[in-house]
Amino acid sequence: MSVFCLVAVVGLAHGAERVLKVGVIHHSPPMSYLEASGALTGFNVEIMRELCKEMAARCETVVLTLDRVVDALADGEVDFAAVSLLVTPERRARILLTKPYYRSISVWFARPGIKPGEARVAVVKGSIQARYAQAHAWPIQPFDNHEAIFGALSAGRAEAALLPMANAVALRQDPRTLAQGLSSTVVQDPELAGDAALGVNPRDRALLDKLNEAIDEIKRDGRFDRINTRFIPFRLQ
Incomplete structure (x- = not known):
C-alpha cells in the first residue's frame, strides 16, 4: 500500500464518528411527544439529549412503539432507548438496563x-x-x-x-x-411500581457504562432536576 493510501485510510478511520441510534416514542406526554411545531420533546427526550451531550456522542432518533422497544434493542436495531422501562427479570434477560433514574408507580x-x-x-x-x-x-x-x-x-x-x-x-x-x-x-x-431505567443493546456493555456515568453527572450538576421541573409537576426520585 502506498504512503498516500495509508494516510487516506488512517484519516478515514480517525474521521469516522459513531452515530448512536436512540429509540424514542411519540405521543406519550409528558415523557415524549410532538409539539405543535412538529418538534420532538418531553422529559425522556430532553434527558436523552443531555446524556448524548455528556457522552460527546452524536445521536439519531428512531421512532418506535412501546411494544417494539425491547425487541429493537435485543436485535441491535437501536443502541439505547430513551424510554422509561420498569426493571423486570424478563427485560433483564433480554437487554441491558441502566441504573435506575427514577421510581415509577x-x-x-x-x-x-x-x-x-x-x-x-x-x-x-x-x-x-x-x-x-x-x-x-x-x-x-x-x-x-x-x-x-x-x-x-x-x-x-x-x-x-x-x-x-x-x-x-x-x-x-x-x-x-x-x-x-x-x-x-x-x-x-x-x-x-419500581425502578425505571433506560434499555441498552445487550451487546454494548461499554455504552451501558458510559450512560450510567452520564446519568450520574446530569443528576449531580442539576440538569436532571431542571428537566424534571420543566415537564413534570412533582419530583421524580
Whole structure:
C-alpha cells in the first residue's frame, strides 16, 4: 500500500464518528411527544439529549412503539432507548438496563364508581400495565400510545385506563378530559411500581457504562432536576 493510501485510510478511520441510534416514542406526554411545531420533546427526550451531550456522542432518533422497544434493542436495531422501562427479570434477560433514574408507580383512571377490573381498561401495548391487566384477567382495550388513550377517554370510547404516574398527571391536565370527571387511584401493587431505567443493546456493555456515568453527572450538576421541573409537576426520585 502506498504512503498516500495509508494516510487516506488512517484519516478515514480517525474521521469516522459513531452515530448512536436512540429509540424514542411519540405521543406519550409528558415523557415524549410532538409539539405543535412538529418538534420532538418531553422529559425522556430532553434527558436523552443531555446524556448524548455528556457522552460527546452524536445521536439519531428512531421512532418506535412501546411494544417494539425491547425487541429493537435485543436485535441491535437501536443502541439505547430513551424510554422509561420498569426493571423486570424478563427485560433483564433480554437487554441491558441502566441504573435506575427514577421510581415509577401506576394509576387507575376511570369514570366515578368503576373499580379496577370492573370495566375494559385502556392500556398501551407492551407496557407493564398491559401485562398486569392480562395476568389478572381484566378485559383490556389496547392502544399504540398514551395519546390515543387520552383521546379514547375524552370521546367516551374507553371507560378506564391504567397508566404510569407521569402519564396520569398529563391526562389529568389534558383539557379534553377535564370535563369527564374521571377519578384516579394509585394501584398499590408491587408489580406496577419500581425502578425505571433506560434499555441498552445487550451487546454494548461499554455504552451501558458510559450512560450510567452520564446519568450520574446530569443528576449531580442539576440538569436532571431542571428537566424534571420543566415537564413534570412533582419530583421524580
